[in-house]
Each structure stands twice: as structure tokens, then as C-alpha cells.
Amino acid sequence: MRLASVLCALALLGSACSHSQSEKSSGVRHLLYWEKWTDFEGEAMARVVDGFNAKERARAKAEPGYRPIEVEMVIISSIEQKLLIASAGGNPPDVAGIYSYMTPGYADKGALTDLTELAERDGLRREQYVGRYYDLAVHRGKLWGLPTTPASVALHWNKRLFREAGLDPEHPPETLEELDAMAEKLTRWEVTLPSGEKVFKNGYLPDVPESRKRLVQAGFLPSEPDWWSYGWGFVFGGKLLEGDKITAASPENIQAYTWVASYTKKLGVDPVQRFRSGFGKFGTSQNPFLAGKLAMEMQGVWMYNFIKKFADGMQWGAAAFPAPAAHPERHGTANAEVDDLVIPTGSKHRDEAWAFIKYTQQPEVMEELCLGQRKHTPLAQVSEEFYAKHPNPYIRLFRELGASPNAWSAPKTGVWNEYGRELSTAADKIANLTLTPQEALSQVQERLQVSYDRDRQIFLRRNQ
Structure with missing residues (x-):
């Protein structure tokens, strides 16, 4: 068992070194993103990742010397356990999609990066969101993630x-x-x-x-x-x-x-x-x-x-x-929860991870994602086009319930x-x-x- 652990550690270290060398030679900043969703929900997020990567490549062409960020999304089952283990072992992904009820426990264990100053610097404020969905990522007065797809x-x-x-x-x-x-x-x-x-x-x-x-x-x-x-x-x-x-x-x-x-x-x-x-x-x-x-x-x-x-x-x-x-x-x-994007403690590409999270918060990107997952958006402002395209005839109801003062979430x-x-x-x-x-x-x-x-x-x- 001890030998297996050593071999595993060496394999991970070798992979990390190889990956780092590959980044330097290619000029691409590689971002590892763990996501829990599969099927059409995973596909919707994959399209967002593709859009971000395409935008980065286009910027690299337009700005000589710019090193584009390339996000690799990996589907992870049982993310509640695996992300904590990876963080404790010092080998977490750069960014992860988690359930909002995970946030307090992870934050208290020191497994998440505080995003408060980054959000303030870049003008991402609570009033831009349905209050409950934003607040689910706030714990002990600090912001630990930003919302993507909510559900009520x-x-x-x-x-x-x-x-x-x-x-x-x-x-x-x-x-x-x-x-x-x-x-x-x-x-x-x-x-x-x-x-x-x-x-x-x-x-x-x-x-x-x-x-x-x-x-x-x-x-x-x-x-x-x-x-x-x-x-x-x-x-x-x-x-x-x-x-x-x-x-x-x-x-x-x-x-x-x-x-x-x-x-x-x-x-x-x-x-x-x-x-x-x-x-x-x-x-x-x-x-x-x-x-x-x-x-x-x-x-x-x-x-x-x-x-x-x-x-x-x-x-x-x-x-x-x-x-x-x-x-x-x-x-x-009504129960109301949301998926959050977080940066695990120990992320080797914090700034790049934040750039990707910030990209997902743009109204047009968020609406594309929520349409793909057939949910409502956590943003305070919603376009009429979003509702017109949405296949669920009761989508306005679910948004109203999530924004209601009677909505409840896990403590x-x-x-x-x-x-x-x-x-x-x-x-x-x-x-x-x-x-x-x-x-x-x-x-x-x-x-x-x-x-x-x-x-x-x-x-x-x-x-x-």
C-alpha cells in the first residue's frame, strides 16, 4: 500500500511537471476544471467552456505575446468527497463546480479561496443577482464562489x-x-x-x-x-x-x-x-x-x-x-439551491480560474448555460428572449420561488x-x-x- 501511494504521488508529480513544461513550450495557460454534471447539463457547460477557449484563442491572435487560457473540463462523480481529498492532498483542480450546500463546510476547512476582494475589484456585486443565490456562496462574511445554475x-x-x-x-x-x-x-x-x-x-x-x-x-x-x-x-x-x-x-x-x-x-x-x-x-x-x-x-x-x-x-x-x-x-x-463555481485552495492558476468564473457571469453566457440546463438564471436581470426560448412553461414560476422570502436552503x-x-x-x-x-x-x-x-x-x- 505504501509503495502504491509513493508510485501514485510520483506519477502525479511527473504529470504536473510534464504539464508545466508543456505550458511553457506552447504558451498556453492550462486550467483544470472539475464539474459534476453529466448528460445534457454537462454538455451545456462544455459549450460555455468551448466559448471561453475560443475567445481566448481569438485574443491571442489579436494580441501578439498574449498567452491564452485553455480550460479543460473533467467530469467528476462524488465531487463532495473527491474535491476535499484532492484539496487536502495539495493537488486540487484550478476551478470546480460544486453544490451550494458544500460551501460552508469546505470554507471552514480552509479548502476554498476567498473571492471577496476579486469580486469587489471587478464590480461583481450582490445586487446583480437574485439575493438568495448570491448569499449561498457567502459564509462568515466572505464570498467563496459565484452562482451558475439554480434550482427551486x-x-x-x-x-x-x-x-x-x-x-x-x-x-x-x-x-x-x-x-x-x-x-x-x-x-x-x-x-x-x-x-x-x-x-x-x-x-x-x-x-x-x-x-x-x-x-x-x-x-x-x-x-x-x-x-x-x-x-x-x-x-x-x-x-x-x-x-x-x-x-x-x-x-x-x-x-x-x-x-x-x-x-x-x-x-x-x-x-x-x-x-x-x-x-x-x-x-x-x-x-x-x-x-x-x-x-x-x-x-x-x-x-x-x-x-x-x-x-x-x-x-x-x-x-x-x-x-x-x-x-x-x-x-x-420552496427549497432553493444553486451550483457554485469555486477556486479550491492550492489552485495553481488562481487568476486564470477567476477569469473563467468571471466570464460565466456575463448575462449572455449565463443565459446560454441556464437554457442548456433548462433552469432559470441566478442573475437579477433576465432578458425576455431567455423566457421566450425556454422550453419549460413554468420557468418564471421557478425563478419567482427562488427569489421569494419563503425560499429555504440547507443551513x-x-x-x-x-x-x-x-x-x-x-x-x-x-x-x-x-x-x-x-x-x-x-x-x-x-x-x-x-x-x-x-x-x-x-x-x-x-x-x-
Whole structure:
């Protein structure tokens, strides 16, 4: 193992030396860019890279002696782990595309370059962006990255299933209570009568034994998909972190997960588990929403792409997620995150990396990228041409939700990965009625406060 590590280190060193010599002989400044996206999203960023490289080559032709920058984009899986390992080993890429929730932990570990002065020098200011998307790269008063492609979530509904249940297909729920009532009407079972005949009935059917009914269509399931199972408290006014206090077990969060558990209580643990076991993978035609097994669900701006690919004729809509009737001011509560471009600590080409990041922030470049990834732009000013070209008919909605004061994101803490996992596990236990919301969330709060305090002490010692 030791020999392998030495050989690997020598190989990397040899590669670096060879690359450095190649740069000197060719006059090109080579920039290594790690990106996480694949498929059409990766292709959209590749076109941006090609545009930057072409512009650099053109400048080199027009200005004798100018050494052009050439960006090489490399697709990296599991970038959350690999980028930190590369930075700790002193061999990071020059620039990287990361998820915004990674930024606080990486910054606290000293793995990112502070971009505050560079942005101020070149006139890149917060007012040029949707505030939330810019702020997600700000931690402890410093700017660690700049946004590229954002995403927010909204309630998606199947208009055909609405129509079949006697509901207005153009009228999504406006309150949480209305969503619950619609979900009941949209829930459908195959019921076996005493005679053995099978019939279909709608509703929760509490008087029919579980042994005689099979769930074939759900109106709504808070646990589907389970990507944001940690975030239901925001709909009820909850928070996950206030100051230095973990607040997983706040009254608002307990109220939220009591609501989550109410769906399992009405449907039954076993029927829901059997129903979900028949779901296909997300990016397939057997996705429960695309297959018509789930009438309403919370999904992101990207869902249009999968509807177009796997259920092109589907009649669907998207709307802001409803709030409890007693709190209309919470209407449109939505998760909003963004991809950030960062310069890892130890980048050998900081100025060149910044030049590339700055290029991506130009309105025409940003709109090209966001159109290619079929998302909305994080910039404050958007051209009408962008909306006219965009294939998603609800793209303005997703932008509004991302800019809303009710938008929420992962709390800025270095222990977020652990916190998110713990909350997701707790949400599963609550949904399966294994633990009460009070029990599950109190356990999370107690464990994570210890982790948070330990992480904070490490940060303070590192920065003394």
C-alpha cells in the first residue's frame, strides 16, 4: 500500500511537471476544471467552456505575446468527497463546480479561496443577482464562489388524474388543507369484495381491512420523493438552525412531521410500503409521477426534462406549494439551491480560474448555460428572449420561488451532511410510525448539537 501511494504521488508529480513544461513550450495557460454534471447539463457547460477557449484563442491572435487560457473540463462523480481529498492532498483542480450546500463546510476547512476582494475589484456585486443565490456562496462574511445554475421546487400535479377524480385540472390546491382534501379524492384502491370481485374505489377507505385493499394511486405522499424530507418544517414556519442552536425539535417542526405522519396513518404503513416498492427509478418511465401512480408531488425545475423524455403527452401543471390556511404568508415555501463555481485552495492558476468564473457571469453566457440546463438564471436581470426560448412553461414560476422570502436552503454549517442524513432517517421513522415526531426530532437535535459544537470548536482553534 505504501509503495502504491509513493508510485501514485510520483506519477502525479511527473504529470504536473510534464504539464508545466508543456505550458511553457506552447504558451498556453492550462486550467483544470472539475464539474459534476453529466448528460445534457454537462454538455451545456462544455459549450460555455468551448466559448471561453475560443475567445481566448481569438485574443491571442489579436494580441501578439498574449498567452491564452485553455480550460479543460473533467467530469467528476462524488465531487463532495473527491474535491476535499484532492484539496487536502495539495493537488486540487484550478476551478470546480460544486453544490451550494458544500460551501460552508469546505470554507471552514480552509479548502476554498476567498473571492471577496476579486469580486469587489471587478464590480461583481450582490445586487446583480437574485439575493438568495448570491448569499449561498457567502459564509462568515466572505464570498467563496459565484452562482451558475439554480434550482427551486414547486408542487407538480397530473391534470388527467384531477379530471378523473372530479377535480378542476386547472385549479391546484391553494392551502395545505385543500391539498389534503384533494389528496384523499385522488387516492385510489383496488378492493376485493367478499364475493372475490375486484373493484376500484377512491378515498382512504378506513372501514375496509388492509387485507382486502391494494393502493394503486396516491394523491400525495410527503415522503415521495424523499430528497427534501428534512425540509417540511419550513412550510410550518420552522427552522433547523438558529444562531448556534440546532432546532430540529422546535414546535413548528414537530407540527410539520405530525402532518407527515398523518398520511401514513390514513393510508396504513404496509399499504404504503407495498405501493412504494413498485416504483421505478426516478429517471425512467416508471417514476411514480410519470407513470400516473402519484397525482401530486413536490419536484424541481428539472422535472420538465423527465416529463418531456418519458411522458411527453402528459397533462401537468406546476404551482407554488400551499401553506396552512392560518398562515397564507408562507405560501410558496420552496427549497432553493444553486451550483457554485469555486477556486479550491492550492489552485495553481488562481487568476486564470477567476477569469473563467468571471466570464460565466456575463448575462449572455449565463443565459446560454441556464437554457442548456433548462433552469432559470441566478442573475437579477433576465432578458425576455431567455423566457421566450425556454422550453419549460413554468420557468418564471421557478425563478419567482427562488427569489421569494419563503425560499429555504440547507443551513450553513460544516455538519450539514450529517444533519441532513439524520433528519432524513428521522423522517423515515416518523413516516413509518416507528417513532413519534417528538421522539425522532429530539434525538436528532441532541446528537447534532454535540456534532455542531465540536465542529465549531475545531473551526475556532484553526482560526485562532
